[in-house]
Amino acid sequence: MRFSRKSLGIPYAVFLVIFVAAPLLFLFYYAFTNGQGQFTVWNFTHFFTDPNTLGTLYYSLLLALVTTMVCLLLAYPVAYFLATSTMRTKPVVLMLFVMPMWINFSLRITALKEILNVLEGNLAMHPFLNAVVGMTYDFLPFMILPIYTTISRLDGALREAAMDLGANRVQTFLRVTLPLSVPGIISGVSMVFLPAMTNYVVLDMLYNSTYIMGSLIGSYFSAYNWHGGSMISLILLALICIFTLLTGNEEESVGRGGALL
Amino acid sequence: MIWKTFRKMFLILVLVFLYLPILILAVYSFTESTNIGAIRGFSLHNYVTLFTTAELIDMITGTITLALAAAAIATVLGTIGAIGAFYSRKNASRFITTLNQIPVINADVVTGFSICVLLVVALNISKDSYIPLLAGHVTLCAPFVFLSVMPRIQQMDPSIYEAALDLGATPFKALTQILIPQIVPGIISGFALAVTLSLDDYFIAMYTKPATFDTISTYVVNATKGAQTTIKTALWALSTVIFLLVVLIVLVTNIRSLRKANMEGGRRAQ
Numbered sequence: 001m002r003f004s005r006k007s008l009g010i011p012y013a014v015f016l017v018i019f020v021a022a023p024l025l026f027l028f029y030y031a032f033t034n035g036q037g038q039f040t041v042w043n044f045t046h047f048f049t050d051p052n053t054l055g056t057l058y059y060s061l062l063l064a065l066v067t068t069m070v071c072l073l074l075a076y077p078v079a080y081f082l083a084t085s086t087m088r089t090k091p092v093v094l095m096l097f098v099m100p101m102w103i104n105f106s107l108r109i110t111a112l113k114e115i116l117n118v119l120e121g122n123l124a125m126h127p128f129l130n131a132v133v134g135m136t137y138d139f140l141p142f143m144i145l146p147i148y149t150t151i152s153r154l155d156g157a158l159r160e161a162a163m164d165l166g167a168n169r170v171q172t173f174l175r176v177t178l179p180l181s182v183p184g185i186i187s188g189v190s191m192v193f194l195p196a197m198t199n200y201v202v203l204d205m206l207y208n209s210t211y212i213m214g215s216l217i218g219s220y221f222s223a224y225n226w227h228g229g230s231m232i233s234l235i236l237l238a239l240i241c242i243f244t245l246l247t248g249n250e251e252e253s254v255g256r257g258g259a260l261l
Numbered sequence: 262m263i264w265k266t267f268r269k270m271f272l273i274l275v276l277v278f279l280y281l282p283i284l285i286l287a288v289y290s291f292t293e294s295t296n297i298g299a300i301r302g303f304s305l306h307n308y309v310t311l312f313t314t315a316e317l318i319d320m321i322t323g324t325i326t327l328a329l330a331a332a333a334i335a336t337v338l339g340t341i342g343a344i345g346a347f348y349s350r351k352n353a354s355r356f357i358t359t360l361n362q363i364p365v366i367n368a369d370v371v372t373g374f375s376i377c378v379l380l381v382v383a384l385n386i387s388k389d390s391y392i393p394l395l396a397g398h399v400t401l402c403a404p405f406v407f408l409s410v411m412p413r414i415q416q417m418d419p420s421i422y423e424a425a426l427d428l429g430a431t432p433f434k435a436l437t438q439i440l441i442p443q444i445v446p447g448i449i450s451g452f453a454l455a456v457t458l459s460l461d462d463y464f465i466a467m468y469t470k471p472a473t474f475d476t477i478s479t480y481v482v483n484a485t486k487g488a489q490t491t492i493k494t495a496l497w498a499l500s501t502v503i504f505l506l507v508v509l510i511v512l513v514t515n516i517r518s519l520r521k522a523n524m525e526g527g528r529r530a531q
Binding site: 004006007008009010011012013015016017019020021023024026027030069074075077078081082087090093095096097099100101103104105106107108110111112113114115117118137141142190194195197198199200201204205212214217218221226229230233236238240244 | 267268271272274275278279280281282283286287296297307338339341342344345347348349350353354356357360361364365366367368369370371372374375377378379382383396399400403407432436440457461462464468477478481482485490496497499500503504506508510511512515527
């Protein structure tokens, strides 16, 4: 057989089928069977009828919502001020905002924990606040970068045109810059919202013992309950799919790794 | 004027939020203090502990070895995958791109758990073989390599490759000597991205690693639950070392572009 560039796709396709598609199929299998291998919908109905698991779902949605809002309120001004600034040190400052992405998150949360300990005295007193602060601290750079990229790519002539046509600064921002930066906001939100529902280590490290969706998988894992854990994974997957369809987030997803500048 | 000051202050405050914890720990890591509070005497004992305790050295070298191995495999796979997908028929190409997107948008908890379910539970592969761990990290990283190589291929001038074929190069030779050299920047940044993803991972390692093996993340998360003070403060030293390394790497890799930007900025100011 003659070599062709097309055939290079085959090993990668096989790899994806084995390590991406097959694991998901097995999640389906385990989610809808019991320990004896018989078909059951118990895991499914249990999740949606047990007040504990439903409470977990609501708590993680609330936590993710608040964290995303706080991140957005901090990140948007940062991204906007930075993208529209004319200072000479802009590349350095931008780098400072991105750099935390490359420092191991568990070490950063450890550092934050020590500071919160001093400020609050007893971490266990403010579990929700700690969770929001911890996650904001962890995820903020991932919100800043996509918004910054979108705003800095905007055609400056649009803003000038708005000004020339009589809009003041606030009007220009609200009716030109803000609407045009929505794609950046969407990809930033998707970088923060899902981890905030699932990254339960941040909570554990800050002594918040309330469960979020990720913690459920963790506890099923520790109990060797593959069926229960698979069902939670499937529910999370469904949430992720809905979220992705809603936001239509196709590009910019490389941002997670810190889109090495 | 007030607006300008406000803008600056806002940026500075957010930077303080991001860096103050790390910097305070860095200062305390050079002291004998075991808690943030009164500073007690300068000391390097945390750094001595960090670099002489077998357990700590093992987890650091383990993390780095895993990151390099996973990134290397992921880079090869992701690169050939991107080349193959780009030149494949539309359906095949869409199939690969869609599957490739799943680990990117999926939560790491789900990726890790699903790989554990397939390899460890269903196929009964022992975690001690390191195969689930390595496979998990490669699965996490390869899609990002794919995504960073793809734009390079799309930007390439296709006629150069065809010219090579016309001039008598075999397709394989044209691939290795014409096509790949043009996408090297994408491959390099894909590799770097893969390394950082692997270094930062907690969940995939947690669900697939052998019980006796620890990465920095899994070790630190465990250590914060225990109350061993010597280990705790040694981790402050580790945090400081990693912070300084990241600063150094950023400086080295960006010094050229920064200098250039500075010169242009200076020219504009004149």
